[in-house]
Amino acid sequence: xxxxxxxxxxxxxxxxxxxxxxxxxxxxxxxxxxxxxxxxxxxxxxxxxxxxxxxxxxxxxxxxxxxxxxxxxxxxxxxxxxxxxxxxxxxxxxxxxxxxxxxxxxxxxxxxxxxxxxxxxxxxxxxxxxxxxxxxxxxxxxxxxxxxxxxxxxxxxxxxxxxxxx
Numbered sequence: 001x002x003x004x005x006x007x008x009x010x011x012x013x014x015x016x017x018x019x020x021x022x023x024x025x026x027x028x029x030x031x032x033x034x035x036x037x038x039x040x041x042x043x044x045x046x047x048x049x050x051x052x053x054x055x056x057x058x059x060x061x062x063x064x065x066x067x068x069x070x071x072x073x074x075x076x077x078x079x080x081x082x083x084x085x086x087x088x089x090x091x092x093x094x095x096x097x098x099x100x101x102x103x104x105x106x107x108x109x110x111x112x113x114x115x116x117x118x119x120x121x122x123x124x125x126x127x128x129x130x131x132x133x134x135x136x137x138x139x140x141x142x143x144x145x146x147x148x149x150x151x152x153x154x155x156x157x158x159x160x161x162x163x164x165x166x
Contacts, residue, residue: 048072069094091115123147133157141165
């Protein structure tokens, strides 16, 4: 915080925490926050509803069962890897999303049809049963390895020649 205590004038719009943090109470006061990385913690919930300037969020290696990013319409990079209790994720409001990482979650289905800027999608070693990437023409990197429940994968997007990672 700046000396005057005004969280809206927070000097560095990035926060990275890699300790056993359990609670992010007060994070919503940092309305100018642009990047958030909270890994290797014990978070069960996180409220990002007031952090509308976020364009990058990684809340990996925690204990989340849900996360709502519907108010974070500027998100371009988003990761919730190794949160084994997350079953549902809605990214339909995140139209600018370019990179999505949902490795090792309980998510079985996810709709990314509105995320037309998506170029990287990773869902490795999880419970994904199907994914339709046919509306994601910018796709260049897809990784679903280790997803033993995967029975449906549609990558007919007219851009497969540009996919370098699969």
